[in-house]
Amino acid sequence: MLRKFGTLWKSYKYRFVPWLAFNFHKRSVRSVKDRGVDKIIPECVLLDQLRALTSALLQAQTWALPTIQCHHQLSYHLALQLFLQVMEETYGFHVYRAPSSLGGLGVLATTDRSCHVAVQQGQLVALYPGTIYLPVQPIFFQSINNPFIFRCIDGIMVDGNDKRISKALFKSCSSRDRVGPFPIADTSWLTDCLVNPLNVGQYVNNQSLDITGHSSNVAYQEMTIHPGDVPLEERQYLPNLWYSPPEALPVMDLPLRIVGLVATRNIQKGEELLSDYFTIIY
Template sequence: MFRHVLEKLHVKWKSYRHRFVPWIALNISKNEKTLRHVKKRSEDKLVPDEEVSGSLLRLFRVLYSEAVKGHFHVQVTSGKELSAHDAMFRSLGFCIERKRSTLPYAGCGVFVSRGVVPKGATVAMYPGTIYQPYEPILLQSIRNPFVFRCLDGVLVDGNDKAVSKMVYKSCSARDRMGPFVMSDTSWLTVSPENPLAVGQYVNNCSNEWPANVCYQEYDVPDTFPFELRRYLPNVNYGPHSQGPLRCVVLVSLRDITAGDELFSNYYTIVH
């Protein structure tokens, strides 16, 4: 019994340690091969924000169009059921899905299920509540391996359970503009309307499984269509947060074929 508990704790620790700053600091030299290096902050982005916006808009417009028509999750004349993944394949040329990772200790992972992801494509989004550096997150961060830290100290809580889930739903309801939804809450379920919103389950790379995607910060521009914001899987924790909404996307470092699992670098060194 005791041995079983220790084994479970060991598995959880192996998954969590890459987000534990003291461990990272002590082991950074040992993990040199799996670190991502950039010379300066301005070079951290692999593709321009305009390209990220373009990819998101292509997908979101198809999702919105089909939702308005009432095609999702209903039987159509072709005999096939349209889904968010069909919309993703139609607009981006590939699909991703969450399932059991190839890593024995990792639990869930994210795989390319259809098509080919070209280099430089926006592959996934990291959903969650956005916290500015001065906002409290202590309670939400307890036993939470899904807190992502941006270069400027902004945090994204991508946990879809417990207190984090309640906080996100509360903030999303607060920002609603009458009948218009300003963020997506479906990523908290097993069937997200935005199929990109599974980035929190992408596992860390290793010497055996090198990174094929990287994180990229993306600030939603003011020109982003009002009606398509319903598919953004992020919401500000503070009701009066200044500036554009921060999102984090995952961008492909090379071509990725169907059947491949996505792997990222959990931390980046900026020189």
């Protein structure tokens, strides 16, 4: 029991802000070759991969979702299958939350194709959802008993918890930042029916060689979405927004931090996604 707790704590402590505050002198951010650089693939490639799915989701919602919503009792199941099918047709695979080999929930990759490899190296496989906090903004209470806080290289933090105060804050910020009829961010990741299947990155577990015997197969890559990179109508599929944006600027004129998880090698059909919180990129 103590051994299991120790394994869980080793993974959790790097996302627990009070522990980070008292251990600032230790390695508390991911280690990369050059400071501020964690590029596994070029940013333009990552953006193209992301846009391919968001545009496909928009088209599918425009044409198919009104029909699905007419089937009241089946709407949840049909909508979920639609979104997974869009990802499968766009990327050749899809990801989903499922019981993890480490206990609790994890993220698995699979494909409907008759092949062993589901994901090719260099492919975007997930996004880390949540509210974005600058280093000077308050996040202490949100961090208590919260294993889903991701710390970026520059100290920016993303709170990917889909429960309690974190959930309420994200929904509140989403309502605040709405632009006319367009949502500014995806809130479906707070539910069991994700509109964008990529938005499960907070459930990707850290590698644990002593338990699974498997090394990491994905790594985090941070990227800044600049105004105009993603059309307004497709922003509803991105799972991030700012906790407190500057009042002087419209939200659509602000850059947006996103954190993608990119495959560092080919991933087999049915394989669990495993990351390394301190991946060194060469």
